[in-house]
Amino acid sequence: MPASNYDGPIDWDAFATYCRANPKATICGDYCMARPDDALCAAVPSYYKYRVSLAANAVFLALFSLSFLLFLSTYIFTRRGLAFSIALLLGVACEIIGYVGRILSWKNQWQENGFLIQIICLTIGPAFMAAGIYFCLRRIVYAFGPKNSRIRPEWYTRIFIPCDVISLVLQAAGGGIASVASHNGDPVDTGDNIMIAGLSFQVLTLLIFMACSIDFGFNAWRRFKSMGTAAFDQSAAALKLRSSWLFHAFLAALTLATVCIFWRSVYRVAELSKGWDGPLMYRQGLFIGFEGVMVVVACLALNAFHPSVCMRDVMEGAGGIGSKGKKGKMNADGTEGFDMLEPPKSEPVSDADTSRIGAAH
Incomplete structure (x- = not known):
């Protein structure tokens, strides 16, 4: 008491x-x-078993606040990549709230509120960021050509986004259950285990996502070796996009962000695996390096090379080059096509109309 x-x-x-x-x-x-x-x-x-660093947490709060403004500004100016922007903004907002919680804990690390705010928000934030990453692979596939992928491009989001939602729900529910238990002075094991299940599922999803990305890259490289540039989409827009240094920089930034989020998620599973009193929970240096640094690097990399800027031609509609919002569809030969405007249908000609036409001549 x-x-x-x-x-x-x-x-x-x-x-x-x-x-x-x-x-x-x-x-x-x-x-x-x-x-x-x-x-x-x-x-x-205290709840942290160490003295919370004000300097480190203030730096992370400033960097995530900057990242939030950059993601918001980029969407306002480009009006592209709405789903990606929402996912990243939600994720960065969680990081901001989480580090506010840690700064509150610096003032009084025996108070429960700051600790609970940070452990919930910093746990679920990267799940939103992972969703933003998943949205990008489909559009990268369109940039090279759907024939290079073993599965249809739209299935990347249909598979990975629901998995990310499951992970997010488990982490949020576990955090809520653990918070209530902690507030009531009860054991937090049940909530902690649910959080670990959500984080573990996130790690598995990211691992499968990276495997699919590598498989796509390998297939594209193999087909290029056998077919040359004919293996890729040969439209002028696609050629221009693939030759852009910004597009290649975005691919590198997305790879870096994915690895950072994955590594951070593995660390959080290990950290929480022994409960809130586990040995890794006592190591502030590990938290700063594997939580804060990993996530902020992922965010700033995607700020610097935002997909709405680096591959703007595939950030609208179904994701196909020049789709202009039309729903993409797969042709019989496996190439990607888009719905076109149908020509006006001719009205049936009646016998009376035929007679009038003949009289006119």
């Missing part, structure tokens, strides 16, 4: 005397929650 909730007057001197002799006692956490600036609290365990 927090010291501020004890009935009657509180003898702070008695609290301090006891906690100097027994800094790891639960009651000392209550004391430090009420008086976080007391020097004796340096030896009293």
Whole structure:
């Protein structure tokens, strides 16, 4: 029970005397929650088991705030890639809220609210970013030509986006259950296990996604070796896109972002696998390097080489070059085609019309 909730007057001197002799006692956490600036609290365990770094968290908050503004500005100016933009904005917003929570914890790391805010928001944020990454592969396939893919381009989003939603729901539900349990003083094991299940499913989904991406790249390279440039879409727009340095830079940025999100997700599974009191939860340096740095690098890489700028011709409609919002369809020969405007249908000519035409001549 927090010291501020004890009935009657509180003898702070008695609290301090006891906690100097027994800094790891639960009651000392209550004391430090009420008086976080007391020097004796340096030896009293908190939710973090370390002193939260204000400098590191302030830097991450500033960088994610900048990233949010860049993603928002890019969409406002380009009006392309709505789904990608929404996914990244939601993910970065979670990061911003999470680091606000950690800064609140720096002020008082024995308070529960800041800890719960950061553990939930920083856990689910990259799941939104992964969704944005999944949206891009379909459009990359169109840039090279659907024949180079083992599956139809639209199936990349149909497969991976639902998997990402499942992962997100599990992580959010687990975080909520664990938060309620923590607030009530109950064990958080059930919620923590659900969070781990969501993170593990995210790792598996990302692993399969990377395998599919590598498979597509290998197939494209193999067909190019046997067929030359005929293996790729030969439209003028596609040729121009593939020759652009921005497009190649985007591919590198997307690869970097995917690896960073994957590595971060593996780390979070390991971190939470022993519960909120696990040994990795005590290592602030690992958290900064494998959580903060990995995610901010992924975001800034996609800010610098945004798909709506680097491959603008495939960021609208179905994703095909020059589709202009029409729904793409696969032709019988396996090439990608698009619905065209149908010519006006001629009306049937009646016998009376035929007679009038003949009289006119």
